[in-house]
Amino acid sequence: MLIKLHEISKIYTVGAEEVPAVRSISLSVPEREYLAIMGPSGSGKSTLMNIIGCLDTPSSGSYVLKEREVSRLDDDELAEIRSSEIGFVFQTFNLLPRMTTFQNVELPLIYGHAPRAERADRVWQVLDAVGLRERANHRPNELSGGQRQRVAIARALINGPSIILADEPTGNLDSNTGEEIMQVFGKLNRAGNTIILVTHEQYIAEHAKRIVKLRDGMVASDSAS
Numbered sequence: 001m002l003i004k005l006h007e008i009s010k011i012y013t014v015g016a017e018e019v020p021a022v023r024s025i026s027l028s029v030p031e032r033e034y035l036a037i038m039g040p041s042g043s044g045k046s047t048l049m050n051i052i053g054c055l056d057t058p059s060s061g062s063y064v065l066k067e068r069e070v071s072r073l074d075d076d077e078l079a080e081i082r083s084s085e086i087g088f089v090f091q092t093f094n095l096l097p098r099m100t101t102f103q104n105v106e107l108p109l110i111y112g113h114a115p116r117a118e119r120a121d122r123v124w125q126v127l128d129a130v131g132l133r134e135r136a137n138h139r140p141n142e143l144s145g146g147q148r149q150r151v152a153i154a155r156a157l158i159n160g161p162s163i164i165l166a167d168e169p170t171g172n173l174d175s176n177t178g179e180e181i182m183q184v185f186g187k188l189n190r191a192g193n194t195i196i197l198v199t200h201e202q203y204i205a206e207h208a209k210r211i212v213k214l215r216d217g218m219v220a221s222d223s224a225s
Contacts, residue, residue, distance in 0.1 A: 003029035004062070008025045008063060009024055010044075010047050021044050022044040023218050025061075026219075032194055033196075035197065036199060036206075036207070038212070043216065044218075046167070052165060054078045054081050054082050054086065083112065087163070088156055089149070089156045090152065090167050091169065093148045093152045095148060101137070105123050123136075126155075129187075129191070146181060149169060149173065164193055168199055178204065182204060185197065189209075209225060211223060
């Protein structure tokens with residue numbers, strides 16, 4: 001099993017009050033899964049995504065990723081897992097405006113001190129995977145919204161992560177472009193990538209193979225889409 005969450009809870013302290021964001025969530029995710037996490041605002045889906053992405057730690061419970069207990073690791077160890085095991089795709093793309101498509105995608109490999117020749121080979125591979133080879137020398141302001149999101153997906157793929165974690169990846173796109181991006185995720189999943197998608201849109205979630213719905217910080221349902 002790729003991910004095992006057991007009785008995960010997260011409580012935030014706001015002044016003198018304790019506010020539970022997720023409550024006793026248990027969830028298993030096998031390799032090659034395509035999972036959508038749904039829920040209204042305040043349901044806990046963003047908190048759960050942050051815990052799975054090692055951007056936050058649970059208040060209690062166990063999180064095992066690839067047979068490694070990560071819920072009690074320090075900040076440096078969590079940063080190493082984020083860089084090697086998880087590829088993030090965000091609603092706002094988060095591209096560097098002065099860099100080309102190629103350079104934006106290459107950046108994680110530079111941070112990881114990969115050799116130049118290896119970097120180039122890998123960048124071309126992931127640009128081909130998202131259909132953007134011909135846009136390699138374009139800067140973000142020369143790309144459509146859908147193309148910018150594909151650059152972000154390529155960047156998420158570049159280190160060969162165990163999980164692609166996508167937070168509302170179509171939120172800034174029109175419905176037709178959003179559908180194109182979901183087709184990219186489907187292609188990547190069929191190629192063997194594990195994808196966890198966070199969304200509040202039912203029609204987006206239905207592209208996944210499995211939908212987990214949260215309500216009030218707990219799992220309300222877990223079913224095939």
